[in-house]
Amino acid sequence: MSLESVQSAVARFVEQARAGADEGPVLIATDFDGVLAPLGDDPSASRPTVAAAAALVRLARLPHERLRLALVSGRHLETLAQLALAPSGTILVGSHGAERGEIRQDPSEDSSTRLPDVERAPFDLVPEQEALLRDVTTGLDEIVENVDGAWVERKPSAAVLHTRLSTETDAETVSTRAVALGERLGAHVMSGKNVVEIAVVETSKGEALLALREELGATVVFYMGDDVTDERAFAVLGADDLTVKVGSGETAALVRVADTDEAADLLADLADALEHALA
Structure with missing residues (x-):
């Protein structure tokens, strides 16, 4: 879709977030590979772009009663934490929803020089x-x-x-x-x-997002993804939410951006708007 369509959708979403700010937080969630980090031949080398990482830090600094940030990925939880180097307070959803955790590192410490401290939700197989x-x-x-x-x-x-x-x-x-x-x-x-x-556990990114939304009491949800597995998340969100497809291909998302650079620009624009709307 055109840039104007994206801007219009973001403006509508931010207004919905502002209107519900006293009722519950806005949930900003995004896939990792192909969205924050460009796809490559070596999965272990994936890292978020500088612009995407900076936008995540800005979003994470907003009060948690106003905004929660989540990364939703097919990656194993520990791998996601190590590669994404997400800011403190970020909720991590790994293995398409089978794993959950939260980054608990001290934001005063340099997270680039040590492994993230992840508080992991209990997980066992029968x-x-x-x-x-x-x-x-x-x-x-x-x-x-x-x-x-x-x-x-x-x-x-x-x-x-x-x-x-x-x-x-x-x-x-x-x-x-x-x-x-x-x-x-x-x-x-x-x-x-x-x-x-x-x-061996039935789950999906869509189920994970719905569960997270209910748990947080989130009023509106933003979700951005690039893969077939992200379509399950796009499909379960509502008219007041904002879903964004990164790249080409058929999609149920409301708007589209071309690549990881445009995805980072969109996150930065969202941070700009929400910093004012949720202040």
Whole structure:
């Protein structure tokens, strides 16, 4: 959509946030990869852009009774915390909603020189889920054996096939086999950009956002994402909320920005407006 459409949507959202400021906080939530951090071949090298990180710091400094900041990602919670280096008080939602935590570091300390202090919500699998996860992981390991550029990531409640570095033919083949494996085992399959995640706990970014909204008593919600898995979040939010798609492709989001640079600009504009609206 045009820049004017984005500006208009932001202005409407900020007005809704101002109107509900005495009833509950506004929730500003965003995906990490492809939104705050450009996509790359090495997932461990992902970092937010300087502009995106600066905007997050400004948003996090607003009083928590007025605004809460959250990162919602498919990443394992600890990995998300280490890569995002989010400011103190940021809520972290990992593994598409299966994991929750909050950054508790002292803001006076230099977070770039140490691992973030994350207060993690309790998380345990029942024995049946543990057995299923072992079967899923073993099956994916067998699928990627001798396939160049394909590898398996292990999470507390899922295993993930990554194919970003594979040939197009190999990626299609192993992804199809991974989906079939998950369906055969009765697990929960989610396909995204160059990934197939097979989880033993049913969840989604949409369910996670709704739960977080209810817990915080948030009056309005902003959510920005770039992947197929973010569409579940776009779909569950309401007319007074603001959903933003980063990049191309069909979407249920209300507005679109082109890339991570425009996403950072949008977050900065939002920080500008909310600093005045929620003062």
